[in-house]
Amino acid sequence: MADAPTHDQVLDAKGLLCPMPIVKLAKFMREMTPAQVVLLEATDPGAIPDVAAWSRNTKNPVIHQETEGKVMRFWIQKA
């Protein structure tokens, strides 16, 4: 697996259930500047398809992701 890229901010969405990880992510990204990277941590079982769908629609790319047990981590770059 490729090494995780560096990130500028961390958004802890562990324990939050649909739709809150995506809602929090959207609000968080609005405050970031283009090219910054947020590391999102989530445990919602639907997080992988949800983050992918959100990314595709908002054009903010997921540049790396990892799963460790129940925790999914996404490195998302602000477009």
Next chain:
Amino acid sequence: MSSIVYVHSGGVNNPERSATPIYLATTAAAMDVEVGIYFTVNGPTLLKKGVAETLIVPKYDGHGAPLRRFIDQALDMGVKFYVCQPSLDLHGLTRDDLIDEVQMIGGAAFNDMCLEADAVISF
């Protein structure tokens, strides 16, 4: 920008049906989709002032949350709320009985909104 119209016909007598369209609309707004919820049939009863604060969206474990929390999340994300007069008349409601954030539209405006939308989802 993509757009979705949700049609919400559930009311206070079906709390388990009250929140799902609102969750989904909130999620759509988070995806940068332009989104409105059209509350019709029994839907406007959810928007009567004071109702959503005490209407608990049930959960199996008994720890449900008040509907108002989900309404506030939706409004905060930019979801628009619409009603039309006949569904208010059905319940003896007037515009002034409803929370301030609701916009009144008519059937023509609703149909136009649906024709312009990328998806219309009915509950």
